[in-house]
Amino acid sequence: MARKIRLGAFLPGGGQHIASWRHPDQPVDGAVSFEFHKHLAQTAERGLFDAYFLADNLAVGFGGAREGGNDRVAGFEPTTLFSALAPFTTNLGFIATSSTTYEEPYLTARKFASLDLISGGRAGWNVVTTTGDSAAQNFNLDTQLPHASRYKRAAEHVDVVKALWDSFEDDAFVRDVQSGVFYDKAKLHETNHRGEHFQVRGPLNVPRSPQGHPVIVQAGQSEDGRDLAAATAEVIFTAHQHIETAQEFYRDIKTRARRLGRDPNHILVMPGVSPFVGRTLAEAQEKYERLTSLILEEDGVGLLNGLTGGTLDLKGYDLDGPLPVAPPTEGMKSRQALLRQIADENNFTIRQLYQWVASARGHYTIVGTPETIVDTLQEWFENEAADGFNILPPWLPTALDDFVDLVIPELQRRGLFRTEYEGTTLRENLGLPYPVNRWSVEQPVAQAAE
């Protein structure tokens, strides 16, 4: 079977673009409307997307922006929302973000296994370390832990979660009414983890879920982030402005994974793309200008500061002048560097920079027709820059409709994308192997293949 492009959909309900809530197509209460999220999920499924993705933070104010001007200030908690959406769809995956720094592995393992059960095998976990003091201050700390400590904790957290997901072997549940044997107690295993950060006995009180393990997703870009991704992730989100940096990242990740003995085909690299789609280039350009015109200055400036972890205080600077140099951050190092790069390359003023990143916050923005957009996606896909893409419609729902109705058919016409779902689980649709339970020693062949 020919390799196909994988597609995730970033559909925050509230806007992806900082001014999208001011766009007439987007419901102003989208961020807190269950019906709206249901419509988005069903549209993504109509487009045969692999998964619906939700970013997350554990504090008010994700994404910066002016106080009072941000429609993403408050919304649903991702795993409860996705649980509620799952029964209204049949094939779409649901990738929820959850923090390794502020959550406990037993609870992480449990909620994702539960979502996987509810959805019949369509759950994914976006593993994040959660940057920023504002989240730390909601969890008994004054400031966040250093970058390196967060990643050490993350690696251990993921290990424990995976062990807990193996608590019951696949065939542990006998449910024999006659004998009264409900499960085979020899197939229920304690985890007995005693590590630097966590001590967890197990077993987990959720059965092995349909996917065995929900799909592990990761989005760290630093050295530590790449190491964690190479060791554990099956899908990687990333942000690039150029095919060259995307290729560098792609090859680096695949090399790291191979070095760790993993099959590089089982770690899918998916850069973010924010598409403004028009039937003509002029129409696409018009859509871009329209949304850009809705950005308030204060919001643009706040966004840049937010994206760099609060290191870019632009008060007093001329917005039509150059971007000043920001001090180093313990937060999202990669995002800070990326903003610098975009500004330098394009010779952007502060205003032009915020206008450009307002739609996708560091991801690749494409303004084009279905043909030119697919040209780009195809080029990235066929030249070791991407295994698929995360689509960030700049506003909702109509920019998502544009992608589904105009771009997907073009992808299909070129044989680059599925015309129907391959399977019912997220793993099957992504072409990822089923993780053999660590306790099921009877299956050495399958285990070796993993």
Add this chain to the structure above:
Amino acid sequence: MARKIRLGAFLPGGGQHIASWRHPDQPVDGAVSFEFHKHLAQTAERGLFDAYFLADNLAVGFGGAREGGNDRVAGFEPTTLFSALAPFTTNLGFIATSSTTYEEPYLTARKFASLDLISGGRAGWNVVTTTGDSAAQNFNLDTQLPHASRYKRAAEHVDVVKALWDSFEDDAFVRDVQSGVFYDKAKLHETNHRGEHFQVRGPLNVPRSPQGHPVIVQAGQSEDGRDLAAATAEVIFTAHQHIETAQEFYRDIKTRARRLGRDPNHILVMPGVSPFVGRTLAEAQEKYERLTSLILEEDGVGLLNGLTGGTLDLKGYDLDGPLPVAPPTEGMKSRQALLRQIADENNFTIRQLYQWVASARGHYTIVGTPETIVDTLQEWFENEAADGFNILPPWLPTALDDFVDLVIPELQRRGLFRTEYEGTTLRENLGLPYPVNRWSVEQPVAQAAE
């Protein structure tokens, strides 16, 4: 309006009665079947129940029983399950259990606010301290904290959660596209809690939910448990075998609440009842015998040990002899005392005791016709023993159907129970007041009335 009986439904999916999974009416995979839970929720709503309730533990093995013999060993996580069930119902409340000992207040506040949003105001939180070392060992401890420390932590945890639920005032969201004001920043408040156990800055990243605060439920029976309930709970679950002890408890709770300045009508006491319903007494008795005959000895013995927090090791004892005296427990003190009482009063052997508690694990078991059952409920309701009841159908789904089809109509005939829902939120149906936001000082009248 005449006072009405409130009804909760304990519908664990897996069996309430220890042998219920061996009952031919109950699907053996009920504990992990989303469709089955959906059917139960819709049946409860057909019966006009106030709420669906799920107990919870943070370890394998809740409720004791023999290894391998327990169908409640694994299942869904309650808030994800309830989020998925909510859209398939319109009036039914959902009371999920969540631990103050092992969860973080920010996450507790968030998941319940999210469930409240998803369900349109039908969420309740059963506040528990989670007894047992097995749960402690999943959360970085070797043994559980002492009873008193758990309750101190619980009180602080609830305080923080309630403060977080007030982060946004009710009218904080302006969503004015023209001016770009999405929310009024003066109506977003930090919590700034610095206590003995928690330090939480806030604000919560979920809006005030439809109920303002999800309904607070509590089930501790000890002195500390009653103090917490009187201070914070709006619904209280309790287990009694006799109207006299139920009355003592009822009056004690109402007195404690009054002493704290609360309106005793806003704290609803709901004892558990496990009904075997027959059109005739003989038919009801037959249903009881049938289920009892399915209990395996080992499961019965394990159950008694589990219910007393592992203090009743009955190995070597004659099952047809008397119950030995158990050592004191740091776990469920009240449950241990209750078992002793049931055994003494009825002069039960070990076997008779486990047969009796197998259906309801300490709650009141009634075997009767709709008329005799309603006689009892009415007596309790009209004589300061109960404001309502939590119904624990001994097996599912047919024992729930029996209650809905036979007992509910009899309750309605006597004017004791609603014939349609009063409102769409759990609070409205329970007749509980809407909690005024602590920051909304403009409403002194409403605040005084709370």
